[in-house]
Amino acid sequence: MSKRNKPDAQSFKEAGSSFRFLASYAKPHGWTFAGVVACALLGIAADLFQPYLVKIAIDDNLMIGKNDYRAIVMICLFYAGLSLSSLFFSYLQNNLLQFAGQSIVAKIRKDLFAHIFKQSMSYYDRTPSGSLITHVSSDTETINTFFTQVLLSLVRDSMTLVFIIVMMYHLDPTLTLYSMIVIPIIVLIAVLFRKYIRRTYQYARTQLSQMVAFTAENLSGMHLIQAFHQEKEQMDRFADKNMSYLRANLREIRMSVMFNRSFDILGNLSVAFITWIGGIAVFDKAIEFGVLYAFITYIRQFFQPINNITQQWNTLQSTTVSLNRIWTVFSAQPEVSDKAPEQLQPLPDIQGEIHFNHVHFGYLQDSEVISDLELHIRPGEMIGIVGTTGAGKSSLISLLCRFYDVQKGSILLDGIDIRDIAQADLHRTIGLVQQEPYLYAGSILDNVRMFDEAISEEQVMEACRLVGADALISRMKDGYATRISERGSGLSAGERQLISFARIIVFQPKVLILDEATANLDSKTEQLIQEALHIVAEGRTTLVIAHRISTIMNADRIIVMSQGRIVEEGNHAELLAQQGYYEQLYLHSQGHLAHAETEPNRLSSLG
Numbered sequence: 329m330s331k332r333n334k335p336d337a338q339s340f341k342e343a344g345s346s347f348r349f350l351a352s353y354a355k356p357h358g359w360t361f362a363g364v365v366a367c368a369l370l371g372i373a374a375d376l377f378q379p380y381l382v383k384i385a386i387d388d389n390l391m392i393g394k395n396d397y398r399a400i401v402m403i404c405l406f407y408a409g410l411s412l413s414s415l416f417f418s419y420l421q422n423n424l425l426q427f428a429g430q431s432i433v434a435k436i437r438k439d440l441f442a443h444i445f446k447q448s449m450s451y452y453d454r455t456p457s458g459s460l461i462t463h464v465s466s467d468t469e470t471i472n473t474f475f476t477q478v479l480l481s482l483v484r485d486s487m488t489l490v491f492i493i494v495m496m497y498h499l500d501p502t503l504t505l506y507s508m509i510v511i512p513i514i515v516l517i518a519v520l521f522r523k524y525i526r527r528t529y530q531y532a533r534t535q536l537s538q539m540v541a542f543t544a545e546n547l548s549g550m551h552l553i554q555a556f557h558q559e560k561e562q563m564d565r566f567a568d569k570n571m572s573y574l575r576a577n578l579r580e581i582r583m584s585v586m587f588n589r590s591f592d593i594l595g596n597l598s599v600a601f602i603t604w605i606g607g608i609a610v611f612d613k614a615i616e617f618g619v620l621y622a623f624i625t626y627i628r629q630f631f632q633p634i635n636n637i638t639q640q641w642n643t644l645q646s647t648t649v650s651l652n653r654i655w656t657v658f659s660a661q662p663e664v665s666d667k668a669p670e671q672l673q674p675l676p677d678i679q680g681e682i683h684f685n686h687v688h689f690g691y692l693q694d695s696e697v698i699s700d701l702e703l704h705i706r707p708g709e710m711i712g713i714v715g716t717t718g719a720g721k722s723s724l725i726s727l728l729c730r731f732y733d734v735q736k737g738s739i740l741l742d743g744i745d746i747r748d749i750a751q752a753d754l755h756r757t758i759g760l761v762q763q764e765p766y767l768y769a770g771s772i773l774d775n776v777r778m779f780d781e782a783i784s785e786e787q788v789m790e791a792c793r794l795v796g797a798d799a800l801i802s803r804m805k806d807g808y809a810t811r812i813s814e815r816g817s818g819l820s821a822g823e824r825q826l827i828s829f830a831r832i833i834v835f836q837p838k839v840l841i842l843d844e845a846t847a848n849l850d851s852k853t854e855q856l857i858q859e860a861l862h863i864v865a866e867g868r869t870t871l872v873i874a875h876r877i878s879t880i881m882n883a884d885r886i887i888v889m890s891q892g893r894i895v896e897e898g899n900h901a902e903l904l905a906q907q908g909y910y911e912q913l914y915l916h917s918q919g920h921l922a923h924a925e926t927e928p929n930r931l932s933s934l935g
């Protein structure tokens with residue numbers, strides 16, 4: 329075995345941990361599994377007693393010319409009874425196992441979804457959403473197959489094997505020993521194929537997950553793809569991935585077929601071998617004919633469970649792979665987490681004072697995007713944030729929302745370090761409106777109150793009236809009950825924005841953040857949004873990131889950022905008077921490009 333393929337202690341440890349994790353989910357269903365084992369035992373006994381009944385009929389009746397019709401009829405009735413009981417127990421066993429398997433998987437899926445939700449933004453930065461979809465959907469489904477197929481086969485078929493060996497030994501120990509010659513060959517074939525099947529299976533799963541991830545990414549970026557006429561390129565890339573998955577699947581199937589056929593051949597050879605050895609024994613009168621008949625029936629039945637167990641090998645491989653992937657998700661600890669409850673500070677009546685206290689932050693080690701940033705915001709103040717692309721404006725907001733933790737320095741809300749506040753409390757205090765507000769598939773009413781039934785329809789209508797969205801909602805076919813589809817398609821950018829403003833009014837956060845909220849709007853809609861913004865910002869500390877200077881011209885204070893630092897600060901008039909970067913941005917936004925270009929390009933040379 330090459331060094332690369334050698335399972336190291338770590339991989340055994342991981343497989344052990346993930347199966348222990350699965351066992352913890354299976355534990356509450358212990359009694360159901362006990363029921364499954366009991367049903368399997370009774371079903372197998374009913375099955376395996378049947379050849380023995382025929383042996384009794386042959387050796388104790390037919391072969392000795394007893395001609396006891398009553399005994400033959402009784403044997404036949406008993407035989408039929410055993411068949412029916414076997415059917416009944418197998419039905420019961422399947423149902424119990426399905427119940428346990430489905431319940432376990434539903435619980436894992438629920439916990440997995442909750443665990444993914446707990447992760448910090450950095451986790452989503454490095455984990456493609458497509459792979460998370462695969463974990464929640466198909467990986468959990470594989471675990472279900474493990475319970476309903478693999479476990480069923482392991483329980484039922486391994487018990488069948490033991491029963492058959494016991495019955496064969498009872499009939500004739502010598503023939504049993506001859507039959508057992510095949511066992512080392514079976515082990516050899518299993519070991520030989522094991523390594524290859526595992527590798528091909530893992531490869532196929534990786535191809536599938538790449539294809540799903542690619543599909544998910546394309547669906548979320550569909551606007552961009554169509555706008556840039558990227559359909560053909562994306563189709564070609566998809567076709568490549570699809571083809572790789574097809575090839576990987578075919579390779580895996582080829583391996584499985586070879587594996588299964590090897591067992592069939594082995595089974596047929598064993599029957600021929602036993603017929604030969606057993607036939608000689610019958611000629612020599614060493615055994616009775618009925619014994620040989622029962623023996624051949626058992627040896628045929630002997631290969632069935634072995635074949636079943638080995639057929640489950642693929643599923644076992646896939647379960648290991650899926651389980652490891654799910655386990656990896658469960659092992660991920662959120663980088664941003666709440667302190668112990670006793671260390672958390674309660675949020676009293678928040679005033680909305682914010683202090684960025686010499687904050688340093690970078691997404692990657694040794695690459696700061698916020699450098700020693702110091703900013704003090706008074707309660708109720710409206711702050712405009714402008715700056716060049718990549719200056720760190722959105723990162724600053726992400727830090728305030730605690731999507732990431734600062735690396736040095738601190739952020740204080742009313743004097744409390746936000747790391748000492750429960751995230752749920754912090755997020756209730758801060759309202760975030762983004763350039764593309766997220767809307768759920770549902771009614772307008774539910775979108776404004778975010779499915780919180782405690783918020784009445786009147787409150788929602790009042791909020792919409794305040795931000796000027798009421799008139800447009802009333803014009804819609806079903807008013808507030810109008811259903812909007814995923815991400816709010818069917819509504820204009822301005823309408824989506826107004827709905828997200830109404831949300832702010834309803835949830836009453838003390839701090840309001842608008843991240844480029846008016847960037848996508850035409851000037852008429854922007855005017856509408858500006859008016860709504862003034863209403864929404866009333867009595868709240870407000871931070872507005874804007875590309876258009878017009879959005880923040882009236883802010884109490886404007887900060888200009890570049891390369892993670894504040895380079896200018898003041899109100900609109902003060903900043904213009906400084907004739908610095910702000911003035912340049914202002915001239916750009918006013919369309920005075922010619923003037924701006926005569927100036928040295930100070931914005932891009934900042935830092």
Ligand SMILES: Nc1ncnc2c1ncn2[C@@H]1O[C@H](COP(=O)(O)OP(=O)(O)OP(=O)(O)O)[C@@H](O)[C@H]1O
Pocket residue numbers: 453691692697715716717718719720721722723724
């Ligand atoms: N999730 C992320 N992972 C790694 N780097 C990031 C991430 N988000 C932003 N950055 C980088 O951090 C820097 C600051 O980005 P940020 O989005 O804060 O700038 P910005 O001022 O909001 O820019 P824009 O006006 O273009 O939105 C940029 O260099 C950007 O590439």
